[in-house]
Amino acid sequence: MADERPQVDLRTDRPHPARVYDALLGGKDNFAADRAAAAAGIERSPEVRDIALANRAFLRRVVTEAARAGVRQFVDLGTGIPTSPNVHEVAQAVAPDATVVYVDNDPIVSAHARALLPAGATTAIIEADLRDPDAILDDPKFRALVDFSRPVAVLMVAILHHLPNEADPAGIVGRFLGPAAPGSLLAISHLGADLAPEKAVGVSTAAAQGGITLLPRDRADILRFFTGLDLLDPGLVPLPLWRPDGPDAGDVTKVWSYGGLARKP
Ligand SMILES: C[S@@+](CC[C@H](N)C(=O)[O-])C[C@H]1O[C@@H](n2cnc3c(N)ncnc32)[C@H](O)[C@@H]1O
Structure with missing residues (x-):
């Protein structure tokens, strides 16, 4: 049967966060503009590749912890190009019955996810913008897989620093955690401006030149995203210090990004 989805303009002539991140991780789903943006970032802070790898390892650890804690529903906001x-x-x-809703605003991410996700009722990909949370919360695929009367793990891993303050990122966090059942979890990783002030400005400026919003924030500002939740040990810390379980946790002298996991009381 012919694919009747409308043709999308992937705008491969300009960098997109998902493809720049894919380039940093050594993936193949990126274009010259993305690789140039990745190189510009590395020029301002040679550690950005270490940060990307440590971030993936943090994602693996928080998801494992959430599943071990008994959570069976996951919402991955800002999925990125599928990376095993x-x-x-x-x-x-950990839990074969766990369900995952993936959300990303990059059509390349959804195209890859549709091709790679297992057939069946346990995963879905929604192409939507986090700045419009209602479009996600009201999507039939979201409603089919997420039951807010049971705990859910909301993953905002390396996405909130793509939202400017005018987009009200704290309000967006609240839109997802507000209706969530007690025992729900929020995982955030976020570039930490106070960990490397000059590099943060350099990387942010380089990204802006490519049309990408990248806004490292200070720890105190990132902490506010967890308002009303109980931060679990060890709190909001540089990614390599968040419950490391192997060398892929990264080098704390290089990784200027924070991570934390919190529980809704
Ligand atoms: C740096 S990647 C992180 C991917 C993944 N969460 C991880 O940590 O490995 C950021 C992702 O967020 C997506 N993204 C950025 N802004 C977004 C927005 N406003 N709405 C939805 N997705 C967005 C990008 O397309 C990209 O895939």
């Missing part, structure tokens, strides 16, 4: 192990692989390794 993906959230459903990690969660289902």
